[in-house]
Amino acid sequence: MLPPAPPRIEPRAVAPMPPPGMSVSSLLKAFDWEQLVGVRLFSAVAGIALVLAAIFFLRYSLDRGWLAPAVRVAIGIVVATTLLVLCELRAAHRYRVTANALDAAAIAILFSTFFAAHSLWDLIPSTLTFALLALVTVLAVLLSIRHDSIFIAVLGLVGGFATPALLSTGENRPIPLFVYLLLLNVGLAWVAVRKKWPVLTILTLVLTTAYQWGWVVTFLSSSDLTLGMGIFLVFSVTSFIALTLGRANRGDAMDLSLERSGLAASAMPLAFSVFLAAVPRYGVQTGMLFGFLLLVVIGLSAVAAARRDDRLHAIGATATVLVFAIWLATSYTTSGFRVVTAFTVVFASFYALAPLAADRMRRPFSWLGARVVYSAPVLLFVFPVIVRIEPAAASPLVPFAALFVVLALIAWRALATKESGLYFVAAFFAVAAEASWSATHLVVDRLGAAVILYAAFALFYLGVPLAWRRKWKEMSPRWGGGALLIASLTLLLFLAAGPQAAASLWGLAMLLAIVDAGLFIESAAGAMPLLSAVGAVLSWIVLAVWWNNAAAAVGVLPSLLVLVGLTLITLGGHAWAHAMSARADAPVAPIAPPLSFRHGLYLALGGQxxxxxxxxxxxxxxxxxxxxxxxxxxxxxxxxxxxxxxxxxxxxxxxxxxxxxxxxxxxxxxxxxxxxxxxxxxxxxxxxxxxxxxxxxxxxxxxxxxxxxxxxxxxxxxxxxxxxxxxxxxxxxxxxxxxxxxxxxxxxxxxxxxxxxxxxx
CATH class of the missing domain: 1.20.930 (Transcription Elongation Factor S-II; Chain A)
Structure with missing residues (x-):
């Protein structure tokens, strides 16, 4: 006996495309409003109403005590199963839109029933609940694929995400909640990729984010920080994978939406880090906060290099600078001094070396990714702030040793990549850190440390331009190295004006000699007599401040020795710079420049x-x-x-x-x-x-x-x-x-x- 022939389903007629000259009124008349309003719209309304009715029935019966919890669960399962069976009958094929709406309602009822059975009534254990929810998710996936219906998928999504909110008792039970949401994410992501429905992925991301931040605002405590970090990481990875797969199977029309959604998914852990840094009771756990941030930015940078999407790398760098700034402003504690110093070194080193690592992976960054390297020197703003607000920074070894290491690393990368701006930004914050420490902690007992500190950094500021000219001819801007040395001269005012001025004479004299020598070298190399002139004037100002403050206590002979020494340096330096410039400019210019090194010699008369x-x-x-x-x-x-x-x-x-x-x-x-x-x-x-x-x-x-x-x-x-x-x-x-x-x-x-x-x- 032959099996009965399958029912013949007539293909739906596709309305022909209107001719190009057709008016808007003609288009509206040709549109099938009856199909939209009479079938699709009311089918959707019916499905949503059925889901809400089931959920509110469960809640209302709970409040009134009408039915035992087991009976409520049984009713929910029976109703959902009946709907699923009826919608698969042959007769339902004639009303496919309505049947799809009822299928979606059945899926949502099953989600809400099993979730309530575990979270509200403790009728089934966690393992069984997990298995049942996974089964429902698989069922929804299969139905949406079988009937090629995004409607089932969307209504299943709405019902699944509405269940925890509508059945909430106000208790903090994050693990069942987010395991449930994770199952929803995985199932809907698979459907979205299989059927090329990116709207499912976007809706899932939006609703999951709402639940995450709702839980953070309502229930997060210091003891839940690790759990919260894990939740944001897991869901970010899940969403990112889903969006990546969806983009691989996309239509070009959805490309921009998927890209933006992917960036938003990646930014969620970073936003959580910013939130933790802004709340002192969470920000006090310094190691946990910055360790989590480091894990996130490393992952984002790796993905950025692999996918050649530099925006992820840039987002991570921006969030890093923001987290450090907010944390210093709102959550800093003395106990976090060494930890944040270490993490500053780690983050700055990471962003300085990230382009090198990408090149080694043969995945070089483009223009945007290459600019992100500037976040490395910008992060050095942490040091001026810390030495200002931290009493333990009075001993300069820890902060300035760390600063010197990062400064040397950034200078090396600047020299290797011919990005002089990297070095100048880093050196600016280094000078600011020296000034901040001097204004806050410089006393007589720390005079020796201050002189060593100033000398080490001044020699560094002198050495980097020399190394640069040896490899690349000159830095850009060419006055940058000299400007740093002038800033170093300004720092000497702290030695000259403070209570330690009398004891600082010889250290001050040595630093004046080092910095002035560097200025003459820089000004001669760049043919910038104004630079050496400004340095000479500032040197006399430093000596004048010291003279007024401490010369009487030190005595006439040591004071005059330093005075004569500075005069000789000014004369010799300008004469040497003049000789170097004359040697470099062999042809004599027809018109003398308004300022030359010869004019700087007059500044030596300041000694008289x-x-x-x-x-x-x-x-x-x-x-x-x-x-x-x-x-x-x-x-x-x-x-x-x-x-x-x-x-x-x-x-x-x-x-x-x-x-x-x-x-x-x-x-x-x-x-x-x-x-x-x-x-x-x-x-x-x-x-x-x-x-x-x-x-x-x-x-x-x-x-x-x-x-x-x-x-x-x-x-x-x-x-x-x-x-x-x-x-x-x-x-x-x-x-x-x-x-x-x-x-x-x-x-x-x-x-x-x-x-x-x-x-x-």
Missing amino acids: FFLLFVAQNPQWAAPPWPLFGALAVMTLATTAASLNVVMPELHAGGVIAAAVVVFSFSGASPGTWAVTSLAAALILLTRVRQLSPFAISVGAVAALLVAEFSIINAAHAGGASLLAPSIAAHVMNLSVILALVWQRRWPHVAQATVLPAWLAA
Whole structure:
């Protein structure tokens, strides 16, 4: 006997595409509104109403105590099974839309019944509940595939996700809840991939996220942190896999939606990390928080490299910086000092080395991924904040050793990739950390540590540009290295202005020498005389602050030694930089630049300005040998520098400045020393022969005119005992002046010499 022939199902007629010129009103008339409203819409309403009726019946019967829990479970199973059987009968094939809606309602009823049997009434154990829910999920999957009905899948999804919320008792039972949701996610993801229904994946992601954050806001406690982290990780991985598979089987129209959903799924654990960092009772568990964050960002970066989607890597880096910033602002505790320092090193190293790892995997990052490397130096903002707020950071070994390691690593990566911006950003935060520590913790007891700290970082700032020029010629911007050294000079104000200033003299002098030497090297290499000029001015400011604060306590001789040393460095550095620039620029420019290294030599005259104040202080100027010794060395050095660069104006300025110092001393000290100093100045003038006669004459006349007033002061202070020497000095001075005036044909200067002669008389 032959089996009966299967029922013949007529294919549904497909409405032809309207012609291009068809109007909107014609399209509306041609649309099958009866099929949409009369069949599909009301079938959907009926299915949803049936699910809600079943769920509310279970809840209402529970509240009223009408039926025993076992009876309620039996009713739910019987109703759902009956619906499934009826919808598979041959007669139901004629009403496929309605049958699909009832199938979906049956699936939702089974979900709610088994969930309530375990979570509300404890009728079945966890293992059996898991198995039953898995079975229902499989059933929903098979039905939606069998009938090719997204409607069954969507209604099953809605019913499945609505069940925990509608049957909730307010108790915290996260494991059954999220195991149940995980089953829903897996089943619906498989259907979405198999049938190419990405809307299922997107809806699943949205509803799962709502449950996750609802549980976090309502029930999360410190003891549940590991559970919460596990939940966010598991669901993020599940959603990401589903979206990845869905994208592989997508239609191009859904590509953008799936990409955005994938990014959102990946960002959920990062958002959870930000939330934990913002809440102090969770953020106090520092190791757990940053360990979880590290696990997430490593995973995202690996996936980004594998899929060549740099946005995941960028999202992880952005979240990392945000978590550190929020945690420092709201959740920092002293107990987390060493932990967060270690994690800062780890995260910064990870982002600095991530592009290298991607290249080794032959999955190099594109432009966006390559820019993410800047999160490594940006993370160093943690160090200025920590050394400011953490008492234990008073000992600089831990924070600055860690900072130095990361700074060296970033400098290496910058040098290897020719990304000088990496180094400059990192160095900026390093200088900020030094300043923050100095402002907060620098006292006399930590002076040695401070000097070592400043010297180590200053040498590093000096060495990196040298290494860069050896490999890549010059950094960009070329003034960047010099700017860091100027910032290091600014840090020395903490040594000069603090209570430890008296004890910091030699350390301060050493640091001034190191940083100024670096500035001269940088300015000469980049042909930037303004850089060395700014450094020289700032060096004098640092010394002036120290002088006002501690010179009296230290004494005149050590103070003058440092003063002479800084003068010699300023003269020698600018003369050397001028020689280097002249060697580099062989062809002479037709128009001289507005500022050159030769002009910077004038800044060395700041040393004589200091001596002027020393000469006016009788306690410092007597005996005058330290003062005159310093003045002689400075004047001779100025003359030597002027000879080296062929700059007679510098010699004239040095001699005039020396004469002014002598004049100032003669008014505050006994006259014998003024006459002696005058003789030394005249001897110095007669020794300069390589300069232009005009410059010699100007300097000599100006110096001797000032010397005339010095002799007057000396004679007034010494009285009759100095009458004969002062007359001889006047005669010699005036003779030299008149000879120079006659030689240069300056009659107006000859008339001016009458005034000091008349005053002397």
